[in-house]
Amino acid sequence: MVLPQRREARTLRRGTVVRYAVGSVGTGGFGTLPGLVLLVYLTNTLGVSPAFAGAAFTVSKVWDVIIDPWIGARSDRSLARTGARRRFMVLGAIGLPVFFVLTFAVPPGLPEAASAAWVLVAFLLAATAFSLFQVPYIALPAELVDSYDERTRLLSARVVVLALSILAFGGGATELVRLVVAGGGTEYLGYLVMAAVAGLVFLVAFLITATVERSVRGGSPVPASGTGTESGPTAGLLEHYRRGWSALRGSQPYRALLVTFVIQALAIGLMLAGAAYIAAEVLGTGVLLLFLSLIAPALVVTPLWAVIARRAGKERAYRLASVLFAVAALSLILLVWFPGSWLYAPVAIAGAAYAGLQSLPLAMLPDTVADDARRNGPGRAGTFSGVWTAGETAGIAFGGTILSVVLAVTGFVPTVAGQTATQPESAIVGIIAGFSVIPAALMLLSLVPLSRYPLRRADIDRTARPAHALPNGSNPA
Template identity: 45%
Template sequence: MTVTPRIRVGYALGSLATGAFATVPGLLLLPFLTDRLAVPAAVAGVLVLVPKAWDVAFNPIAGRISDRATHRLGPRRPFLLRGGLALAALFAVMFLPPLFGTPLGDGAWVAVSFLACATAFAFFQVPYVAMAAELTDDYHDRTRLIAWRVAALAIAILLCGAGAPLLRDSGGGYRVMALAVALLIVVGTLGVYIGTATAPVARVTPTGARFPELLAAVRSSRPFRLLLLTFVIQAVGIGTLLAGVDYLSRVVLQDPGAQTLLFAAFVAPALLVVPVWQVVGRRWGKRVGYQVASVLFAVSIGLVVFVPAMPVLVGLVGVAGVAYAGLQVFPMAMLPDIISAEERRAGVVRAGVFSGVWTAGETAGLALGPGVFGGLLGLGGYVSGGGVQGEGVRVAVVVGFSVVPAVLVGVTVGLLSFVEGERG
């Protein structure tokens, strides 16, 4: 069963919402806390991390709820609409100007708001990821489906990664930026909800297992666990890199405007090379393609530590961006294959639970990234509130932006050798 281009585009539009929420907090929430609200860097790193830890427990629950749901509009789509619209509203609230006048009070407000955002996002992201295993049962069509999704994700990251800092620095501040991103989340939500209205469901099987039994099934699926571990480790590295872009521009390059250029260099190649990675996956397999992308990313971003200056820096970030497209296409294309094999073996619907565990790992990994970077800033002696930064801070920023992502992505190449999924 294959899906039409119209449904493929509709499904891809959901990545405007997921890309916006995955990018902006990782990019600007830490600077918002340290420089706007004067929260100490180490404390800010914890505040960014703790709300996301909630997803580790809650995302599988959201998946189980969507697996059990029955609705005339389909089991997943109502969650997309409600979760996405709630996420947009809560995101705008999270970046309100200082309300309490103290770093502790304002930091707590951000942490609570972020927790609420994470909960709403779970009810959007988990059903959204689960749909990939249900829209088509064709091995190569899934790669095409995910390729379109990654292209939309690249657009969202480019718009948010380059545009959000511009809006913040243009005079509107964090509030205007948050409202614009919230609007993009609404567009993505309505796009996927309307665009998948006529989408087929490849398999409809009853869900009979209880939640603990489904978690046991997840633990028993070695390919899923290895792929998840790989993806989470890489998410930590990518989250660390994203958190470092703002600081690299301001502290190391001493050019805040460089942030937009770096983000464009990192994300824009994905719009061109996603079809190339699709060809690689078709010819040599998804796992091999994933390994090639991982090596290319680790080498290119690792070299930044030796040349943290323009214009070579932009070139290295651009090569890393080419690899980043592969890091998104292949794991998300392999996941539905593994889910399908497990569902056929068990005879029950498990897409939601598997997707819930997957997204829990992803969000935790992306949250750990800023937490790791915040810890490095603290060790380097970062002065919150815009003070003069010492040489230790410059070293911490470069290490967080380059060395940490390179090492984390590089160590996963061996893990992928043991990951096997459904073949076409």
């Protein structure tokens, strides 16, 4: 086994923490909006059937699963050659606003199939641009800091910003559409304005975060191990997937954490997609208050999860957050018999747990990268983050797919802009089940792979060293 050189752990500067966290303004926004509004935009504005809408949404996300590991491997090569992953992040920052606006620029009156195809192609391009930023972004913590607790600090700051972003986009996006309609505009125009405002925010946030690498790397090339460059610059797509599979096979801690996170992403994606339907069809209100009750507690308790992680360990804190979320979600099944504003209380508890479900696994991910570098040699942080992003994307996407299937099976009635429909009781039950019982069951299922996660504080702090350190101080040719 090849061991990297030991060196003193680095301490994060406040400016580095801030600039890294700012990226979550954009990642939180793009991670929230498609799941929240894209499905309802297709079914309630464009008149696309739930089954057709779910298929279009899922295909675009499957593309993410295909492209993310490739982006991760290519960003590893960029790091090895230039000392930075910044080029990918800037390309994503510029491309995402353009394609996101196009996603919500469907001309009124198009046939159902044409509307679905327009959204599919535009969103596929937007998702690709987002991955160009997101994959290197997730890889950075393993390279910015070495300490077990400092990683928790970095990711806790990110989650505070993420929670604010989800609140702003989740509540503000639908309110912006409503304001445009109230001012005499159409729903089509409302969604287009929403996308344009969101795209501008994505651009600014991503460009700010793209500068965080400069102060850490200084622009000098970073040596890469044989695990990251063995196939040379002409490696094809299949080679990158081979590396992703090798990462899964070669790191049991990473594998356990990834499976846990993907199952939980499926549960969260399902609840996120169902929020707009719960607000409209069960509560008869807008979605803003529902998002306030979910995200406001997350803002308050995120530092508390960091404290619990320091005292009990990240893995125990993560398990606690998972159980808390599952119990809160399961209680929402009572909406079938007792619809009312009482649901905001369990949603707030789920929001408190959600803060831990976001910050803790992302703080554990660089620990698995460091463990892999110690055991197998460095150079795979981008590959790890690429597979991770693909798994998260797949989980959230198939959460929306599950909801679309539930809606189709239970008889949900789609509408176009300006129309209303009385939903059958079976559809209401389906919406509530998709918001409560199914996510709760998935969250409890995720505890099985989490129980197999082996890393503890002593494993990480045994050797504090950079993720890119070379064995025996060697230097690449």
